[in-house]
Amino acid sequence: MAENQDLYKKAAAEQAVEYVEDGMVLGLGSGTTVYWLLKRLGELVDQGLNIKGIPSSLRTEGWAKEFGIPLTDFSEVEMLDLAIDGADEIDPDFQLTKGGGGSLVREKLVNAHAKRVIIIADGSKMVDRLGKFPLPVEVLQFAWQRTADKIAALGATPVLREREGEVFVSNNGNYILDCAFGSIENPRALHSELKLLLGVVETGLFIDMTDKVILAGPDGAQVINKSGQNPGNN
């Protein structure tokens, strides 16, 4: 299953490359699906494709450098032509949960400054309703316990993220609280409520940011536009 999932991630990423044009400045998302995107883009750069990218995490920056993708930053670029990113959950309205890899703030900034956003994923990420995956919320380290109390009062069970026995620190020097809210009825309202809490930096709810989703499974990669129509590969 895990092996297949990796093949699906690769298939979705390679389909997304079809939307990349010469001269574009790209937002480079984060995660293991984006790894395949970067690998393929690197091959195309080797063959002469002229692109630049802004990475949404230090991990992506490392992979992009390894694969020879030229990088830039927001001191040089006002608007990206296209951002391609992964997701932890995608609902039928294309609202997303992201942040499983801890890069949600930079990912959101990158996607917010892109003319178009394509999300790539294996089919398991598509859900009827967000909430099975605990919602990542990035918070300031200072008084994080009190911020967690406020989030708990909204109906979640926040857990301070750890990796290999250490508290996880984001690329921005913050903590992540993984907040199990159960099934999220109104992602937009929940995002707004969380944003009002002192100590919350950003939530992993990506509301109205996605134009296209490319999902891959046993039958290959499927492109889905926001309207829900399958346009083939356009």
Ligand SMILES: O=C(CO)[C@H](O)[C@H](O)COP(=O)(O)O
């Ligand atoms: O939001 C993210 C990282 O913060 C990733 O895009 C998300 O976790 C999906 O990752 P993967 O492609 O490894 O399943």
